[in-house]
Amino acid sequence: MSHPIAVILGPTAVGKTDIAIKLAKKINGEIISADSMQAYKGMTIISRRPRPAERKGIPHHLLGFLEPSCEYSAALFSKMAAFRIKKIIKKGKIPIITGGSGLYARALIDGIFPSKGKSEKIRKRLAGLAAKNGNLFLYGMLQKIDPLSAEKIHPNDMRRVIRALEIYELEKKTKTSLGEKTKGIKDEYEIKIFGLNMTRDALYERINKRTDCMFQEGAVKEVKRLLGKKLSITARKAIGITQIEGYLKQRYDTEKAKELLKRDTRRFAKRQLTWFRADKRIRWLDIGKMGEKRVLDIMASRLTGM
């Protein structure tokens, strides 16, 4: 028999955290965060990581455990999360995975192909080639090596072109051939994926409010502290850092920083929605229309069959 696992996805600010905690109470679950930024220490405010008091006694995993100087990745997340899932199930509880990092969630659910990781050296060299000979030059290289993945990548998407080339150098196999043999938790457990959503207007409204809130809570101070430390490439990308950095460097005032933060968060939410929409397994629940209670009831009944 396979154990049920809940996955709650959705754009930033829809209220995933809150629902996850309530669901955990209802069905005796523990929460695993699939969030690339809430994982970092010292990033409480800008990542809106739930504070211990807000967790209502529900155990949360993979929150605030990583030093900002360290890099996080879909692979690391999925390895750690898979391990936590086993432990939670052993305790007789239901794992609830929630977060907005779509790639991380997918890596866990569907698996991520084994890879030696990355090589800054290779990346640098390839990026240099692109700078010198143009994007199309690198893209041409990829077309020769791995035409199938080249077809899926836009010639200007250097990040991906470089990664695909890097994979080939590192593994001596193409990304395409590696991608075929992945195994995720979907092959072991009974996964129920839920998507939380609301009207775009309502979501944007929440994002705006939340951003104002972040400033009241001391986002500027937090970013100042973070900037004083060494930040990994991944940690540095958290929304809030560059926007507030501009204010700290007196390039603009705090109102402008807020505006930028709101804008970039809205854009992020939109991208998340695009990503999640592509996954047809997601059962979408409109929290604005249905209300919290119904959403929770539906989730619980799908998980426990009650």
Place this chain on the structure above:
RNA sequence: GGGGAGAUGGCGGAGCAGUCAAACGCACCAGACUGUAAAUCUGGCGACUUCGGUCUGCGUAGGUGCGAAUCCUACUCUCCCCA
């Protein structure tokens, strides 16, 4: 009261007679995505469209000219300087 500058699509802002439905940026919409993913990249963005085009458009009203967002006249409004 006198002198000067300007009014462009949701906003900012180019264009200064034809190749202009009008650069670029922003906002917004849509999409792609497997080790940087809160990242990276792509497309759309006046209206209508049988996707070939068609129509309406650059403050308002006229005029010149084969042709105007671009030139002329009047008007309206805005800004700046001197009183």
